Amino acid sequence: MRAFSRLLDRLTLTPQRNAKLRLLVDYFSATPDPDRGYALAALAGTLDIRLVKPALLRELVLERMDETLFRYSYDYVGDLAETISLVWEAPEEGEAYEPRLSEVIEELNGLGRSDVPAHVRALFDRLDTSGRYALIKLATGGLRIGVSARLTKQALALMGDVDVSEIETLWHGLEPPYESLFSWLEGRGDRPELSTPAIFHPVMLAHPATDNDLEKLDPADYLAEWKWDGIRVQLSADGAHRRLYSRSGDDISGSFPDILNAVDFEGVIDGELLIGGTARTNSPTLTFSDLQQRLNRKTVTQKHMTDYPAFIRAYDLLFLKDCDVREEPLEDRRERLSEVIETAARERFDLSPLVKFDSWEQLDSLRKDPHDPVIEGVMMKRRDSAYQAGRVKGPWFKWKREPHIIDAVMMYAQRGHGKRSSYYSDFTFGVWTGEPGAEALVPVGKAYFGFTDAELEILDRFVRNNTVDRFGPVRAVRAEPQSGFVLEVAFEGIARSKRHKSGVAMRFPRISRLRQDKLPMEADRLETLNAMIDDRG
Template sequence: MNLFAQFLDALSYEPRRNGKLALMVDYFRDVPDPERGYALAALTGGLEFRHAKAGLIRELVSARVDPVLFELSYDYVGDLAETTALIWPQRPGANRVPGLSEVVETLRGAAKTDTPRLIEGWLDALDANGRWALIKLVTGGLRVGVSARLAKTAVAQFGGLPVNEVEELWHGLDVPYTELFAWAEGKTEKPAHAALAPFRPVMLAHPITETDFEKLVPKDFLAEWKWDGIRVQAVSEDGVRRLYSRTGDDISKAFPDVIEALDFDASLDGELLIGQDGAARPFADLQKRLNRKTVSKKTLAESPAFIRAYDALVIEGEDLRALPFVKRRQRLLAWHDRTTPDRIDVSEQLVFETWDDLAAARAENLSTGVEGLMLKRRDSVYEPGRPKGPWWKWKRDPFIIDAVLLYAQRGHGKRSSFYSDYTFGVWRGDDLVPVGKAYFGFTDDELKQIDKFVRGNTTNRFGPVREVTHTRDEGLVLEVAFEGLNRSTRHKSGVAMRFPRVSRLRWDKPPAEADTLETLEKLLPEV
């Protein structure tokens, strides 16, 4: 565990992407199997310990330390692993430091009744840094600034492999990835048997600007609506059916209704939406079904999922990615007409001659689920990553409102010393009602300004949350940008924002001049 702890610690303090890659490549080179494989699984979310949760850690530390002292410390530090690691009082006698493999393999097979004793013993044997790494490992919240794709990129760099090939094999490989590392070191051939219904790295678009339009010719492009769901890849090959997110996560279990409909031989790129008869419902309805391991019959009936296909990557064993987009589109339409698959339709394309035509269509279409336009070169091949030029996204301008800061909470990791999570509200009559939360959009300097305001204007405390001054004459007005608005029965205001972020601090504006709930309700999509 000591090497793994040092590795995580170094990653958490390394701000540069290339620096993180170098740390991972060195670790994979210097650490043997299966330790490096378990570390890779931890970084990519491939480990799960059924009985080791954050609540258990709190129970263990509360049994060793005065619970009030722990809560005060946790409130100040803002991170469960860091707080527990620093405050944990060791008992004498436990001096054998466990290895990463021992921890993973023991916990994966441990009964629920044995798990507390095992974790407690390891916490006694480890130093503060080791305890921090252990808790991060078993609770799954590493927060060291490494995405799953970046970790896979590090494996590719380590072995001089194409990262796209690593991603395509990924879901057919088993932890601790001994086959993958053997291939990376040139000891074995590529584990081709792993490529059943593989994830194929997606092609992404760049945001378009006015300057970009000046360089582009309308006749070179096809246009389609950009739908507000989640980008997915639906794959059904050799009897294996899988549904992937854009980052390659297998989300099949959350959408059994879609999996059942993949009764064909193809790999499709599209948007996952909720709705019936081709009518998309708000993103909030889709959000209720994400990240679930099981889905009730009631949910399946009330919130049916479907896919709006954008592209065809493979059809009946033929890889189409090297074809121009216009030909892939023709093949997709012909395949769809021939097979008429359930729960899958094809994205509509727009007829236009000038950019002004598209601008008018973009402004006029206020349909639920549409968040802008996609522009795709007719001759573009399907290449992974975000190449500049072939594909562009032209999203609607965000909505902007002025809201009043109501509550603030400390962040996590590097922000654990600052109040960086903000709940804001708008006026409903003489009262302010919460309408959203935001924790990004501001600069580091602005974060310090807001943190100072929170500390100097706290009127009440609710555990880790501080309520701040918010009257008509006193308070902090935040300019909030957001992508959309939906009705919500879970919120007191009756509305829920999509992707809210702080776009500006309005020190110049008194809270009385902030927006009203009535103003927001006018932005709700028509049902």
């Protein structure tokens, strides 16, 4: 437990990505099983301590502390685990308890509901401040230390000298404490056998299209599709094993049983998750705000599925049964995909239609005036492109509707006024600039409206749980390539400005969507904003 709490402390205080990777590799290499496996699960978000919730922790601390004083302390500190670990009376010198991480987790998960409060109370009394902090972070699953699941997988790849795609391919077929995975990475055992064949495969990503790109490309070499305003998903089906994954590999199957129950084919499909009716049923596609009614729900009722029916607009095929078709040309994969979708449930699956065009000018005209408000641009894909993991320059491009929407990263937050005085509701956001490997965020605007009250709760909670510095009334929040909060920002216009560090100024910026499905590294770059100005002439 002490080694894990030290790891958390050091990760919290280490901003550099490569330094975090080194800390993780060193910890995984030096820590025995099953402790390191449980630590991995905690860092990657797959650890489940079922009966220890934030409400219970608040109840325990309020047994020993005035509620108003605790509320003030929590508001000042901004993190529940840090607050409780600091205000709880420390054990006498020499009486601190140093259990193994695995011991703590297995004991907690072996308790009945009525036994949990007393056990946690006793642990708090015996652990030191760092141990209490680590325990609370483990129990609540909210580490927020700038380490994403992707970063932990990259650390494992470094440890075992394998490609990170191998880790991602295995990941969803394994369970904590991952002893077979570590055995393989250390050369002591065979590659793990998966508990489910319905696994996630790293997705292929597109580059933003620029005028320079288009000048070098022949339209005849590319197919075009509409870029739909949903979320990227991957459906994996192998017999009775069916899973739905987000673009980052998170298992979201539980939120969409209506889709999984309709699967009657085997293979792996890449597509867009949308709400409404498929083109095959001649029903309208609903907006992203409707999709948000279904996202991140642990329990989905029949009413949710009736009011917000989900479907997949498929645009690529990775596997057909057990046949890997990723190396086949896109046109061949689409032909196979068309045959799969033709016999699939018509209310749950349709095929992303191709956009006919003869020139980039013609496609540009279609892009600027799409026939459906749920379209946010076009995708261009080489006809002969293989399906390759990651963002490979050349095969795929995305060309969003000009020029009023970008993805930015929240950098700073400040409390609002009036009824929002208790919330962090004024946000400064930035985009990336700099050379690859040395990217940095630069602020490009501020926004304080465009979100709902429910979304404000999410934003406020993120600020309080991810504050890394304070400047008077302003809080700086965690904003790193792998850890932070991505905001979709809409604005009416953009111009050059000498008053702003970024050199650009937005007109009427507003937060149009919370992009919790994206990593900060996927946000836009300053060059994109400058190109918007240049394109306007």
